[in-house]
Amino acid sequence: MKLLRLFAVALFAAAAAVVALPGAAQAHGALQVPGSRTWLCYQDGRNPQTGAIEPKNAACAAAVAQSGTTSLYNWFAVLRSDGAGRVSGFLPDGQLCSGGTGGPYNFTGFNLARTDWPLTHLTAGANVQFKYNDWAKHPGTFSLYITKDGYDPTKPLAWSDLEPTPFDQVTNPPANGGPGTDDGHYYWNGNLPSGKTGRHLVYSVWSRSDSQETFYGCSDVVFDGGNGEVTGVGGGGTTSPSPSTPPSPSPSVSTSNPPNPGTGGCTAMYSVVSAWSGGFQGEVMVHAGTTPVNGWKVSWTFPGGQTLAQTWSGKATSSGSLATVTNESWNASVPANGHTTFGFLASGTAAATVQNLTCTTG
Template structure:
């Protein structure tokens, strides 16, 4: 049994990511629900894809994505599926302010409200039927609403409610899904017809209104109506096309490979969610980080995280948490100063570990009390 604690040397030697935390009154259901538009891709989703690296860090190449992360922090991309308001309850105009539609008024994602012309963009054909996809990071009943901007809208100004056509062009309730919730490929899918008489740059604005709680999700998908079939440009070095099928299929196409060091989360369904990521790596070792998120309606006084190393890794140091190990099993509990977490609050602990071979990512579970 090994036990170690945070040291002052590590605090000065290791830079941890800034995490945006906000506390909002939740509805009646404490279970976590997460999702964002994947086709056409929302800004957070496409920026996440743009910034993936082999070490698990997210370093955007696209200048608009980089500006968003500079304002909102990298946590906004590690949690690309979490542009939410827990107290929305279906409210729109007068609740989400003009200029904050893309973030849903969530301060942790304010960088994605920036008025820029260089966001990753999906190429579409006006009036065409296509398959829409929406992440089901957590599966819940509800209705999806999709709007498009008026022809008078310009990408040089922040999106306002008056910039959207008066009615959604697509509304879908409880669509089917494929893939496993809590993974990057699981998603709802449904067929819809794109708005007619559109050309050039627009935003497709999405709302997911849960029917079992007050939690709602929001997102902006930058598109251009130029005769395209779902190709995505502005991602990575020079932009890599990513076609979207125009007809529905019960089996999703294979997702882009996820780096072995990218963040992992357990399938949601409880009040506590843990996000594990590799921050830095070197031969034989690495620096990791785990974010604990309180998705309940109660304030916690303490929390515990658990995982089992899958490929021989061993913990050597930890900070902002207290660790105990037994063989390949690791248990981390809070320090006295970071055990209290309000609803929708987050905290992070970091660690150093040895990795003698392939650094396969563990699945982390957590509980709050």
């Protein structure tokens, strides 16, 4: 009997150890479109060859430095078991993105007030398909809140920063795939808030109806005419969540212009992200030198008659093949040795390189 008890204790300890391994937690999901900080930082930091968490985005790296890599191995676990759907007055100001400090893991690094979190580009008032990972499936209600006009991402998020009522709410939406996978998700269509411009934050609350467990999440967005493109993941790259923008893309084209010395303390690096018949998507990274940049302008000339069609995270003017992009108010400042990124769509054959690429400040 004693031997049997010892065997049972050993078996229980082994099982507990398995549950404690990174990625093995019994957790349930996070908003993926528009992507939450935990989901996009997991995409940014996960090494697909080794499985290690190696953040490239500076905000994601800062979050991991504070909260540890477990906060990304368990990106789907920002929850409160006693939440019962409660929002304002339940989680303290400044702790909204971590679900407070009473969850199963330390997510406090995702409360950091920064302007360089991975960013989803949207169009105000547009109808979009929201996606919420279903690592575990439960009945319940999803509520999405938006920040008020004048939201300042450099300050800790408070309940007073959010509009008091959700702009979108759905109960028991359909699911595609899952559970227990990165790709499985609930999905539903809804309209984004109208009249919004510039930087904002979408706050998600998933309240289970079969328990008090409630999930919380922060998704950084910018209303700049985008169609769901994501920037700031994997060292500043841009990804498109669906084939609708750009239409029928071909595989990513890994070509770029090297940084140009420019003048006034900034350089620019041009690259093509994807291409399709009659157009392509590109991005430009604006790099600061050893001193901070406050205001920037990038210009270039397309080599073969290509023309600029649309930009995000920058204000564009163009004349024929000549394109000029200046900063938005929220990304004018670039710290010393840091960078920001803007994206664009262009018509014509994809231009692997451009001419006269310059960056100036002020």
